[in-house]
Amino acid sequence: MGRITLDKVTKRFGDAEVIPPLDLTIEDGEFVVFVGPSGCGKSTLLRLIAGLEDVSGGEIRIDGTAATELPPAKRGLAMVFQSYALYPHMSVRKNIAFPMKMAGMPKEEQERRIDNAAKVLNLTDYLDRRPGQLSGGQRQRVAIGRAIVREPAAFLFDEPLSNLDAALRVGMRLEISELHNRLETTMIYVTHDQVEAMTMADKIVVLRAGKIEQVGTPLELYRTPRNKFVAGFIGSPTMNLIEGPEAQAMDAHTIGIRPEHLDVSSTDGRWRGTVGVAEHLGSDTFFHVHDTGLAEMITVRADGEVQLRHGDTVYLTPQDGKLHRFDEQGLRIA
Amino acid sequence: MATQHSRSAARVMISPAVLLLLAWMLIPLGMTLYFSFQRYNLLMPGAHPWVGLMNYKLFIQNPAFWTALINTLLLVGGVLIATVVLGVLLAILLDQPMWGQGIVRILVIAPFFVMPTVSALVWKNLFMNPVNGLFAWLLPKLGMAPYDFLTQAPLASITFIVSWQWLPFATLILLTAIQSLDSEQMEAAEMDGASALSRFWYITLPHLSRAITVVVLIQTIFLLSVFAEILVTTNGGPGNASTNLTYLVYARSLLNFDVGGGSAGGVIAIILANIVAIFLMRAIGKNLDA
Amino acid sequence: MARAVTPQRKAINTIAAWIIGLLIFFPILWTILTSFKTEAAAVAFPPQFLNFDWTFENYTTVQERSSYFRHFWNSVVISLGSTVIGLIIAVPAAWAMAFVPGKQTKNVLMWMLSTKMLPPVGVLIPIYLLFRQFGLLDTRTGLVIVLTLMNLPIIVWMLYTYFREIPVDILEAARMDGASLRKEIIYILTPMAVPGIASTLLLNVILSWNEAFWTLNLTAAKAAPLTAFIASYSSPEGLFYAKLSAASTMAIAPILILGWFSQKQLVRGLTFGAVK
Numbered sequence: 001m002g003r004i005t006l007d008k009v010t011k012r013f014g015d016a017e018v019i020p021p022l023d024l025t026i027e028d029g030e031f032v033v034f035v036g037p038s039g040c041g042k043s044t045l046l047r048l049i050a051g052l053e054d055v056s057g058g059e060i061r062i063d064g065t066a067a068t069e070l071p072p073a074k075r076g077l078a079m080v081f082q083s084y085a086l087y088p089h090m091s092v093r094k095n096i097a098f099p100m101k102m103a104g105m106p107k108e109e110q111e112r113r114i115d116n117a118a119k120v121l122n123l124t125d126y127l128d129r130r131p132g133q134l135s136g137g138q139r140q141r142v143a144i145g146r147a148i149v150r151e152p153a154a155f156l157f158d159e160p161l162s163n164l165d166a167a168l169r170v171g172m173r174l175e176i177s178e179l180h181n182r183l184e185t186t187m188i189y190v191t192h193d194q195v196e197a198m199t200m201a202d203k204i205v206v207l208r209a210g211k212i213e214q215v216g217t218p219l220e221l222y223r224t225p226r227n228k229f230v231a232g233f234i235g236s237p238t239m240n241l242i243e244g245p246e247a248q249a250m251d252a253h254t255i256g257i258r259p260e261h262l263d264v265s266s267t268d269g270r271w272r273g274t275v276g277v278a279e280h281l282g283s284d285t286f287f288h289v290h291d292t293g294l295a296e297m298i299t300v301r302a303d304g305e306v307q308l309r310h311g312d313t314v315y316l317t318p319q320d321g322k323l324h325r326f327d328e329q330g331l332r333i334a
Numbered sequence: 335m336a337t338q339h340s341r342s343a344a345r346v347m348i349s350p351a352v353l354l355l356l357a358w359m360l361i362p363l364g365m366t367l368y369f370s371f372q373r374y375n376l377l378m379p380g381a382h383p384w385v386g387l388m389n390y391k392l393f394i395q396n397p398a399f400w401t402a403l404i405n406t407l408l409l410v411g412g413v414l415i416a417t418v419v420l421g422v423l424l425a426i427l428l429d430q431p432m433w434g435q436g437i438v439r440i441l442v443i444a445p446f447f448v449m450p451t452v453s454a455l456v457w458k459n460l461f462m463n464p465v466n467g468l469f470a471w472l473l474p475k476l477g478m479a480p481y482d483f484l485t486q487a488p489l490a491s492i493t494f495i496v497s498w499q500w501l502p503f504a505t506l507i508l509l510t511a512i513q514s515l516d517s518e519q520m521e522a523a524e525m526d527g528a529s530a531l532s533r534f535w536y537i538t539l540p541h542l543s544r545a546i547t548v549v550v551l552i553q554t555i556f557l558l559s560v561f562a563e564i565l566v567t568t569n570g571g572p573g574n575a576s577t578n579l580t581y582l583v584y585a586r587s588l589l590n591f592d593v594g595g596g597s598a599g600g601v602i603a604i605i606l607a608n609i610v611a612i613f614l615m616r617a618i619g620k621n622l623d624a
Numbered sequence: 625m626a627r628a629v630t631p632q633r634k635a636i637n638t639i640a641a642w643i644i645g646l647l648i649f650f651p652i653l654w655t656i657l658t659s660f661k662t663e664a665a666a667v668a669f670p671p672q673f674l675n676f677d678w679t680f681e682n683y684t685t686v687q688e689r690s691s692y693f694r695h696f697w698n699s700v701v702i703s704l705g706s707t708v709i710g711l712i713i714a715v716p717a718a719w720a721m722a723f724v725p726g727k728q729t730k731n732v733l734m735w736m737l738s739t740k741m742l743p744p745v746g747v748l749i750p751i752y753l754l755f756r757q758f759g760l761l762d763t764r765t766g767l768v769i770v771l772t773l774m775n776l777p778i779i780v781w782m783l784y785t786y787f788r789e790i791p792v793d794i795l796e797a798a799r800m801d802g803a804s805l806r807k808e809i810i811y812i813l814t815p816m817a818v819p820g821i822a823s824t825l826l827l828n829v830i831l832s833w834n835e836a837f838w839t840l841n842l843t844a845a846k847a848a849p850l851t852a853f854i855a856s857y858s859s860p861e862g863l864f865y866a867k868l869s870a871a872s873t874m875a876i877a878p879i880l881i882l883g884w885f886s887q888k889q890l891v892r893g894l895t896f897g898a899v900k
Contacts, residue, residue: 052796054337071339073802085797089815098811099801146801343805344724347716351780352732354713358773359739365750424644431629432638440884441645444652447883449834451854452872456655458858459865466667466865468654501648503894510891548895559743562836562851566858580745580837587749588841596749604746611741615734 002063002154002186003028004049009058011044011210018044019210021058026154026188026203031180034190035197036207036233042190043158045207049188050156051075062153073102078147079156082163084139086131086146093127096145103150110149117145120179137168144179154186161196173199194234198222206230228330231256237286237299239324244295252325252333259286259301261322264308269315273298275308289314363604369597376591389598393586399599401574402582405489406606409578410557412493413500414550420497421504421549422542426534428505429512439509446502450562457495458484458567488568488576495563500556504549511545512538551614558607579603652876659683659869666865682870690853692871699849699875701764702839703832706771707779707825713772714779715821719809721780722787723795733784736777744774744837755842762844770842771832778831779824782893786820787813823889826882830890833879850875 004026011019019041026032034042047053049060051072060068067075078099087095093114100110118124121141131139140160147155157176161169177200180187191197197204198218206213206221206229214226218234225231231239239256247255263269264287273292278285287300287308300316308314325333370389374382393399428439445453461467464482473480483491515538523533561580564570570577570585577585583603587596629637646653657673658666665676686692721729751770752761760766790813798812814821836851843852854875857868883890 050800052337052799071337072796072799073804077800079797079800081793081797083791083793085791085793087794087798087812087816098798098803102802102807146797150801340724340805341726344720344726348720348732351713351717351736351776354773355736355739355776358776359742362747362750362754363742365753366747369749427637427641427644430637430641431634432641433634434638434642438641438645439887441649443883443887443890444649444880446890447830447834447880448652448876449851449854449879450836451840451851451858452655452876453651455854455857455868456651456872459868460654460658461651468671471669471671498648498651506887507891507895510888552895555741559745559837561745562840562855565840566855580743583745584748584841588752593749593753600743600746600749603743607741607743607746611738614741615738 002026002152004063004154004186004188005059005061006049007059007061009045009048009060010056011041011048011053012056017210019048022210022212024205024212024215026186028186029184031177031187031189031200031202032205033197033201033203034188034205034207035192035194036213038192040207041210042192042207044210046079046156046158046188046190050077050079076150076153077156078150078152078154079158080140080143080147080160082159084131084143084163086139086142088131091128091130092123092134092142092145095131095142096127096149099146099150113149114145117149120148121145121175136164137172140164140172141175144176148179148183152185154188157187157189159191160189161191162193176200195236198234204234206233224332225256225324226332228254228256228326231324231326231332237301240296240298241326242294242296242298246294247325250323250325253328254326254330256324256326257318257322259299261319262298262300263317263319264300264302264306265315265317266313267315269317271298271316273314273316275310275312275314278308278310280304287314289316292316366597366600366604369593370601372594374593374597376593382594385594389594390602393595393598393602398574398577398582402577402579405574405576406558406578406580408489409493409496409560410554412490413497413557414553416493416497417500417504417553418546418549420501421508422539422546424501424505425508425512426538428509443502443506445499446506448499450499451566453499454495454563454566457491457498462491484568485572488572492560492563492567492576495567496557496560499563500553503553507549508542508545511542515541551610554610555607555614558603558610579606652880655869656873657869658865659873661866661869663864663866666869682866683874686867686871686874689867690856690871692853692874695848695850695853696874698764698847699833699851702767702771702847702849703829705764705768706775706832707828709768709772710776710779710828711783711821711825714776714783718780718783718787719813722784722790723792733781736780740774740777748841751838752841761842762847764847766842767839767847767849770838771835774835774838775828775831778893779828782824782827782889783817783820786817786824789820790816823886824893826886827889827893830879830883830886 006022006024008021008023009019010017010021022045034045036042044053048055051067051070055068058068059066062075062077087098090098096114096117097110100113114127115124118127121144123138123141123145126134126138131142134142143160160176161172164172173196176189189196189200201218203215204218204221205215208229214221214230221230221234225234228241232241235258237259239258241254241256243254247253271292271294273289276288276290276297278287281304283304285302285304285306285308287302289298289300292298298316302308327333371384371386372382373385373388424442428435428442432438459467461469462483464470464480464485469483470480519537520533523537528536559580560578561584564576564578564581568576570581574582579599580603583596583599586592586599659682660678660680661672661676662679662681665672721733755761755766760769794816795808795812798808803811833849834851839849839851840855843849854871857871
């Protein structure tokens with residue numbers, strides 16, 4: 001079981017308040033992703049839950065029991081670090097066994113769980129190697145193995161994929177998602193990569209400067225970002241945000257339109273512009289359109305087969321109902 | 335970044351070291367200061383009257399102090415110049431591709447591991463002895479008159495011996511620094527058409543400046559306290575010709591049993607060392623932030 | 625730097641470096657050679673390099689006449705004793721500073737370093753008088769105490785720089801895995817820091833072995849380590865080169881060998897981590 005409740009949790013380093021009082025509930029079995037730009041406090045928040053840092057105020061409850069004062073070892077949580085944090089002087093087997101050894105678990109049970117974890121994570125052939133002899137992906141799996149054998153109340157992941165190359169990252173993303181489906185244990189996952197957040201999360205928590213900007217499912221965040229920050233942070237390429245007369249015409253300070261919600265035509269449309277750089281990805285093409293009369297350059301996501309070149313004239317029309325409007329504070333206008 | 339729990343554990347774990355060093359520093363230092371204001375001689379039992387700055391005055395007015403001060407500066411300066419200049423050259427040479435580099439390195443650093451009393455005795459007897467030393471045989475062969483090094487040029491001879499001991503230290507540190515020089519930077523300079531000399535002048539030397547600073551400062555700390563080499567070779571003589579400040583204070587304290595005068599000398603030595611220490615601490619402190 | 629050079633250039637480098645290397649090493653070599661000569665051969669002109677009758681007589685004489693091994697043992701006890709005690713005090717301190725740094729950590733480190741800058745002669749009198757008072761003059765205990773305190777800052781600093789290279793993540797992982805502070809230090813930190821602790825030990829044994837201010841001033845005969853014992857050869861009646869050389873060779877050999885193993889750590893230890 002792993003229901004985690006944060007009640008007015010606050011963190012100060014000296015005079016600097018990095019996390020103002022914050023409330024959040026993470027339901028049992030949920031896959032929650034903390035996402036935000038670097039320095040937004042997401043890792044600090046994770047470390048507060050882990051018990052690696054003291055809270056400056058507020059309460060943390062795990063399964064209804066107060067955990068605020070408990071040392072990390074007593075919270076029943078397992079953590080996977082960005083650097084993997086494997087014990088370099090121990091074999092893979094001993095690394096995975098370490099938390100069970102600390103808990104004083106019987107040897108046979110340890111062996112059983114190690115074998116089990118090794119099978120699940122494809123590590124059976126590597127159990128007697130040292131971490132130094134493993135590839136990045138394998139080390140990552142050892143770190144996960146070390147976490148799952150404890151059968152913790154919740155897993156904490158601190159940017160676990162950021163040290164892997166792009167191809168491996170996609171593979172590991174799937175593996176972690178599958179692991180979650182199989183174990184059905186609460187997972188809290190910290191990342192700065194909104195793609196990871198969108199693809200893996202049941203619930204995304206967008207953070208900025210220690211404050212929660214929005215909590216919701218990936219699609220909620222995509223469809224109805226609560227403010228300009230979330231709108232710009234979720235989705236790739238990022239949403240076009242337009243200010244000025246065009247926005248005022250719609251009774252908004254800023255209007256937003258996602259690149260994939262713009263219709264492209266060579267003959268007519270709402271905005272006329274000139275194609276700048278065209279990025280062909282095969283499946284999609286991203287156009288950067290200038291000289292539309294808008295202050296901002298507009299990014300368009302079009303079909304991969306669309307043949308437009310640098311300097312061509314295009315007409316852009318936002319799709320019905322896909323425009324987002326924001327007021328002067330950047331808040332969404334319903 | 336840590337929890338209250340680990341912070342209090344840390345405080346407990348650090349305190350023995352801190353308390354011991356605090357005692358080691360404050361108690362003797364306080365005593366030295368205290369004695370330096372008293373007339374106190376171990377040969378003259380009785381009260382130790384308070385004499386104010388008398389000890390300092392006597393110590394400074396004694397011509398031996400000025401000789402010792404100048405000798406100290408000459409010794410430190412001479413060794414520094416010799417070890418840094420030769421050390422840079424030697425480090426560059428050792429950095430070049432060659433056969434048996436590891437063995438040469440071992441040969442070069444060996445003198446550093448020789449205890450000061452041994453190196454002083456070996457140089458004094460086996461080499462510099464005017465009758466039986468190797469130099470006594472070598473000099474006539476080279477067409478030079480025999481020379482009694484430790485009598486005729488005691489300070490220079492000691493400077494030479496100490497330089498031999500410290501050259502390995504300078505070389506090793508400078509070599510380490512040179513090897514950390516990014517070879518791409520060198521190659522880029524070569525591509526830009528820089529000659530070997532200008533590469534040395536504009537890239538190697540600036541790169542070494544920090545290591546040279548560290549060598550100079552650390553050696554100074556140790557060189558201000560050169561003692562065994564003088565005790566073994568010349569006993570500070572002839573006269574005061576090779577007496578440095580450390581030796582002078584030692585002689586005043588443990589040979590003349592003048593606790594008050596020796597303490598005043600000790601305080602002066604501390605002040606001198608602290609002037610150097612301030613610079614050294616800055617250099618090292620900067621590195622701590624990096 | 626693995627830059628390509630012509631064989632001629634490499635040959636010139638090699639010859640120059642070897643000549644200079646041998647020149648620097650020569651006094652040590654000459655001492656070792658002399659130790660195997662008879663007293664007459666030791667002072668013979670022209671000097672005999674290898675063409676002399678080798679004898680081990682000097683080594684046995686040195687031991688018989690001056691109980692060399694007692695002084696050797698004093699050196700071992702004093703250098704190892706002060707280093708081990710220093711390590712026991714320094715490991716927890718370095719752990720605290722490396723892994724739980726606070727606002728004062730840097731100041732404490734710098735202050736510790738500053739105690740090292742104190743010239744020994746500045747505190748010679750108080751230490752001498754205190755030792756006399758407490759009956760510590762000419763005892764190994766006394767020297768162990770002084771050398772421990774002398775080298776404590778270096779030991780703390782070296783350990784600190786080694787500990788700092790151990791990622792905090794790994795210790796935190798152990799904490800998450802349920803390890804107590806004690807277990808964290810025993811199972812994770814210490815095994816990972818073994819190379820650093822070993823080099824610290826090595827360097828400090830070398831420094832204590834060769835320490836020649838306190839050992840000369842605080843010992844007479846009983847507790848005199850090799851530094852002080854060798855100094856006794858400086859008296860005029862000590863003019864027997866072969867025996868002097870034998871005693872010197874025995875005094876420097878162990879540390880020379882240890883020293884060659886610790887080249888890299890030497891740089892780091894003596895520069896307080898400023899040059900690595």
